[in-house]
Amino acid sequence: MSDQVTVTINGKEIKVPEGTLIIQAAKMAGIDIPHLCYCECLPSTGSCRVCLVEVEGGKGLVASCAQKVKNGMVVDTDTEKVREARRFVLELILSNHPGDCMSCDKNGACDLQKYAYELGIEKTSFSMKDPGYDVDRSNPFIERNYNLCILCGRCVRICKQQGADIIDFVKRGMVTKVATPMDRPLQESGCDFCGSCLAVCPVGALVEVDRRFCGREWEMKETKTVCSYCGCGCELVFSTVDGQIMRATGEVSCDYICSKGRFGWDFVESSERITKPLIKKDGVLTESTYEEAIKVVAERLIDIKKKHGANSIGGFMGAGNTNEVAYLFQKFLRAGIGTNNIDSSARFLGFPALIDLYEALRDGAVVSMKDVEEADVLLLVNADLTASYPRVGASVKKAILNGAKVVVIDSKKTEISELADLHIEPQVDSEEFVLSGILKELLEENLHDEKFTKKCKNFDEFKKSLDGLKVETIEKETKTSKDFLKEAAKLYGEGKKTIILFGAETVSSQSMGLIADIALLTGRTKASVLPCLLSSNLRGTIYMGALAGFYPGARRANEIGNDFKKIWERDLPDEMGLSAMEMVENMGSSVLGMYIVGADPVAQFPNSSKVAKAFSSLDFLVVQDVFLTETAKMADVVLPGATLAESNGTVVNLEYQTKEVKAALEPLAKPDWETIADLSERMDYTMEYSSEKEIAKEIKSLVPIPKKIEKNTYDFIVVKPKKSGEEPDGKYPYALIVGETSFGFYDGQRTRNSKLSILELNKGNYAGFNPEDAESLSLKEGDAVLISSRRGKITTSVKMLGSLPKGLLFMPSCHEERGVLASDNVDSKLKSPQHRLIAVSVSKGGASK
Amino acid sequence: MSDQVTVTINGKEIKVPEGTLIIQAAKMAGIDIPHLCYCECLPSTGSCRVCLVEVEGGKGLVASCAQKVKNGMVVDTDTEKVREARRFVLELILSNHPGDCMSCDKNGACDLQKYAYELGIEKTSFSMKDPGYDVDRSNPFIERNYNLCILCGRCVRICKQQGADIIDFVKRGMVTKVATPMDRPLQESGCDFCGSCLAVCPVGALVEVDRRFCGREWEMKETKTVCSYCGCGCELVFSTVDGQIMRATGEVSCDYICSKGRFGWDFVESSERITKPLIKKDGVLTESTYEEAIKVVAERLIDIKKKHGANSIGGFMGAGNTNEVAYLFQKFLRAGIGTNNIDSSARFLGFPALIDLYEALRDGAVVSMKDVEEADVLLLVNADLTASYPRVGASVKKAILNGAKVVVIDSKKTEISELADLHIEPQVDSEEFVLSGILKELLEENLHDEKFTKKCKNFDEFKKSLDGLKVETIEKETKTSKDFLKEAAKLYGEGKKTIILFGAETVSSQSMGLIADIALLTGRTKASVLPCLLSSNLRGTIYMGALAGFYPGARRANEIGNDFKKIWERDLPDEMGLSAMEMVENMGSSVLGMYIVGADPVAQFPNSSKVAKAFSSLDFLVVQDVFLTETAKMADVVLPGATLAESNGTVVNLEYQTKEVKAALEPLAKPDWETIADLSERMDYTMEYSSEKEIAKEIKSLVPIPKKIEKNTYDFIVVKPKKSGEEPDGKYPYALIVGETSFGFYDGQRTRNSKLSILELNKGNYAGFNPEDAESLSLKEGDAVLISSRRGKITTSVKMLGSLPKGLLFMPSCHEERGVLASDNVDSKLKSPQHRLIAVSVSKGGASK
């Protein structure tokens, strides 16, 4: 703890740490000093002069946001002199603020207004000046009215700190203005639309477009819940008026939330939402009542079970539902239907990495985003953080501002790789060799923790295996000089607080092992890795047992005791249960009925034409979802689902923290758990819950809350590095990877139904080319192009991506036809598709969409 | 029920009663039509044109506040044409509204702002005009800024309807302004400061002075409770910011609340409040801790009881506490101490009338204020309604606007007598003769209900007694022609819905009997009278048994069964208990210890010098109150009390309705019930209540909620009219009455500590004289005058009161020395002082205060 000093503020004596700003010390003493340019999370500039105070013995007034306390300092924040100075500055600002609070949406939340009111300023005594700027209403996210701007510079500073750093003051004096380079609209300036500027603007200059004239500050109801996009699980506060979302913000104005969090919620209110159950009649999905739909589903499932046995039915769900829904869904299948055929998107989105990580290091190794911000060395493996898990990306940026060194391993350039100290750009799909190389260098440079490695039984075996791998092989496979690997090893090995970050869905099972080895070799068994997760409840979905082979609490399906039988009051099936791709394989033969919740296998699963064929051979398909997905279109019955913004319950984020989800809106349909429970009741398996809280209670009685368990003894993972994807060859000469983009998300279901989609070329339906590749193929931006793999072909648009190396193509994961090209080969152990790298051929032509 | 018509508004079909205005019909359909001049409780003027709508088939737009629905009418309230017209009108109004919402206290509650926002008006397209009026800040109640006035006329209309009718539009066109006659300040224009204008002003033209710059609309917390002044028990909503009251309003803006309700709450925040217990040490009241004070009181009371027996202790309380406090206080004395010596101000403030009324007619005869508004004939006996019970006064005014006939019996002029159809001004103190005369005339004119009177056993005896009273005697005693009595009898007898209103504390026991007789003679046993009560919980205090001779539930002290003993777990005393004046008589002899809660006997009781002497002879006096009253100054221990604004519980108003009291503020001290309970605990009589709700539960278990019980057989009250006051004679040639004034209240304890006091000459310390009397005594307004009665003399100021007849003097009840002159003669039956009329002599001189 730093040294304390004593200061007296308005007669109140308090002790604060040395180096505290006067304005902060006052806050600790419960005294708010008016301020406009100052913002807790940003560096002070002392420019607005509203926070002036008197310091005893000093001459003149002092900006309390710029001056630190000294021991024995006596401060007065509210003398007549201070008030007069403050009044002068506020009146000057008001003379340059030609707005009327009447119709300003910041009315009631405006700091300028608040301080003017508190000082009793009714009008400025100076002549009014109207800069006469045009209001920028050219994007549907942020309305920019610089006539109301008071030049406090908060937006400029926060854009530098956690945005894309695209705005700054331009010109001088009275014509000073905040602008993008060349004063272009935001959407043409590389803005990432995190909206941080919006959140810190103290006046009405920056306002959410969605809320303009839709409800005033005091009419808003606020609900704190969790974002439904990626696995960061950011806390969002939804402000609603009359049941309509007006805006989403962080809990505190400085909290970083990404474009999807801040602006991407509007899919919830999309007119494409399914609000009534649909039953297929004469081949056409027709609106029906909830009661009838439940009745039909129950009858058909009972019928199939009677004729073909419980194992002829399967269930599959997304990884974005609450724990309570995931738990209830698997309980319904296992105890209600009597089959272990239950799987989820978790299997496609990092389950292999998570299970390997757990085996190697246990959960104690997982850090928080706050830890990332405080680290001194970060090693990023295959993770385009700012696109895929933006909040983690923001934490890394903060770490960099704090002085952290960053090593990036990625075959393509990313926003973070551009800021990194070292960017290793290996040949695509050669990460395992890179990681093995780093391990070798760590040993060679004597950077390993000998005391620790001695305790590991298989260290010798591990070392021997590494010795067997030639440096030349590594250099050849990775097309990377070992000097870079040595530099990476030195940076990582010599760091004090080091963290390895990786995309759980983008690293191979073997890479995961090697990442664990790097941590182990340096004795970093605790707080050393952050697996980045794409889905809002990936870990919860696994932990709730919505995964073939695992019951709730990650209990293996063949090792469960009697407790499940007792509490569920049913005998339970003996089989391990079919995984997703196994179910697909058996559709039409042994699997005849499917129940899908919040997932779109037909579009998502690799080799989607084959998957669609399999689904069409089912006897009965019921889909419960918020949109009419490709899978839903094939269903016999479609039940409306609820979004996370309409749900209550819990989810677990990538920090392994459980977060509370609260409904900000009345659900358009029933909550998902109610639909499952009603169906179960109808099938004579009672599920009487009065609310999701009761489900949570049942879960708690069965399995402990997910917590970070630590391991006592560790073993190295002995790995022989290989390439896991499809290698390009003569027929399919290009490598294609699928990945996240800044404004698209996962299968695109949500972002496509959001205003965000305008920010992606063709709503994300494009393929990215290295400009040289494009040139050699005579392709120009926007051209139609035919891309073929061993599974199928699609026509899409060309986009130039300078971030790609030659020979590598990129397709957004939100591309509507992403499943067509991918391989459905599955990992024999974990049954997880290895669809990261796809060999494709490209030819110009086809009709561009 | 009136005929229904069907209308379609914005496509929505609804049925509404014929004669409904379009704007009202829309509201019934859940559609709010913007409006500024229209106000639900006021006649429409159709002047602002903001409520224009389209009516299908009609030509042009229609003001929906001025047009009634017709069957089959199709209305559109939100077409582009309507919006454009509305925008035009609003922009015109805005061009004449040179305020900035920034510092306007109506920001957030302003209708003009609301509609402008809803229509997206950011600025008026017309040139702005600033009338440049001076803002009237000359009174501490209402700030009037007519620059912001939009000339909607709501204030003008409501002032006519429920105020003093002192404002109107002056001048024409653009220089039109709302003003008092000659544009004088309100306080010089006869304004009664009911603040109704304030409540209906849709913009910031009229604002409470108290709230200016003290907190914005959305920062306010609202608490609905009951006014602590008179017995009307109006519901008040307190708006507080940071624990400070900003304003008091009615539940709905049109609700009438009087100046005391709206502005008189500030005594609660007076610096004169007692906030710490005081203990007399060496003759000086000294601040102490709560624990010590409770300990001292307990020890002294235990000591007195041990030495002199329980009956040497007595208790007295005001009639303004909650039911819960009243109940607990009498329980403490009866069960805790063991004495029935418990009495309250109720005995002085109408208990005799209430008990007589109950005997004669039961509670079923008591009407509500709403009934008054709907009556067609009202008979007022000795009740200066607008000064004493202003809400009743407002109801009578409303009745008059609705066409009711009013007969007033009062020796002096009142606001209502000026509006009445007949004002009988009898010789002072001769009401009993007037009422007897009316009875005679009712019989003579055959206006009695023969069918009913036949059922009354003693009708003949009653009639005989009346026959024995000569008309000449009546005319002589009342100095009133029998023609007036006949007219009164005819008006009352021929009325359809007739109500007799009287001041419970201003009519004699015999008058009460005669009032009952009038109702009986015309067969009006139900819903026929309204006893006006001065204290906020008079009836509740009586019903809770805080009255010698009565236990809770109005059970006679000598008739209680075992239930009290059982629930209170104590044996109870056998005596009836001493009434207030009896306790005073016995102080220093058999009564040695007193516990006073929320009352000031030394100043209030008649013949106060004698009372003060009696109190000074006590062994021990403890006073629990909010101010340091005359009695508290004599106390050995003073405990801080809580005001109603800081209390939770219930009270019963003059309509016999139970109303919920809720604390709008944290109490400055403990709630009164807690202090009583703590003291009781300390004296080994356990009172373990977690909140006032538990006390209420105990009360409920013992006695039924006060309800209106009806009687089956009725008897006339046979009365021989007499004069009950002190008759003026040679030595004391003037008659003096004590009564309420508009801005004073009761003992003045509260109003003296309120800004209201500036509205009364010398804070109410004056005597009123008929100008002719004053002239004959050579007295001018403000002169010092010496007034003597058989009890004592006081020096006070002269005020001219044209409302008084010659020979009658008036003294405000809030006069600090009101007790000095009054007679302490008590009614032998009810032990209630007969202090209405005092014979006094007057001489010029003495030092005026």
Next chain:
Amino acid sequence: MSANGCSVMITLEFLKGFTKDKMCGKCLPCMLGTERMVDVLERITKGEGEEEDVVLLEEISSHIIDTARCKLGKDAAVFIKDSLSSYKGEYEEHIKEKHCAQKSCEDILNYWINPEKCTSCGACKVVCSEDAIVGDKMIPYLSDNKPYYIKSKKCTNCGKCLAVCEVDAIEIV
């Protein structure tokens, strides 16, 4: 001030008369709207009118016809509309050329001493309360004579000089 034949001034005086006499003041659109039109017309007669002002007058009068409570206000608005369409040219002349052909709108006009007529008697300078007239009395045979002239920026067009000039040398231009 007399309207003479200037349509703008006639309309302004009609409206002023309306607000003073006929207007009942019972509905806001008529009361506020006609006053706003007075503002606009005054602006025009002072040479401060802008082209949008004619549109504004059109709009206000149309809206008054739509929203006003009674016929009086509506009729007044109709009068304005008629004037606007019948005398479009005159409005334009006032607005664009800052000129009133009828010389009714004094505020647009300049007082000017015609040196051809001026006898340099100095009477005008004496009566000018704004000190807007400078110059010296004619002294015969002096070559550096300072003629009389009116500083228009100080002149308020009060007309006093006009009244005293015996040779009508002061002209309104």
Next chain:
Amino acid sequence: MSANGCSVMITLEFLKGFTKDKMCGKCLPCMLGTERMVDVLERITKGEGEEEDVVLLEEISSHIIDTARCKLGKDAAVFIKDSLSSYKGEYEEHIKEKHCAQKSCEDILNYWINPEKCTSCGACKVVCSEDAIVGDKMIPYLSDNKPYYIKSKKCTNCGKCLAVCEVDAIEIV
């Protein structure tokens, strides 16, 4: 526009220079305050100043001295204060008499054609882009000659006529 010896104009030009060159713009009181002073001074040089304007300038400069972040702004404010006290009379002349003795503040001044000097050549009328000059060319022996004059209310003091007049008949008064 040149300041010559007019203290008001000198002060205005100093301040304008300050806002364009020295001012860093990093604190609002200096940035906004000096600009407001520019507004006030411009008003005064245009003859639109009011007596309170001097007080306003005093206040703003005092406040800037109290609240500004660095010495630059404070020094500028001190300069204004000094000018206000040293040249009080000149400020008053501009405000009360709408007159600039140094003839620096053109906007207060009137352009006037001195008929004694004017040769009625018409050159000025030709160059006037505001059509502010009327009159006819001299036709010898014609009695009803129309001399040239400037309609000040249309004149923008642009100076073109001044430049073309060969006999210096156009005077600033």
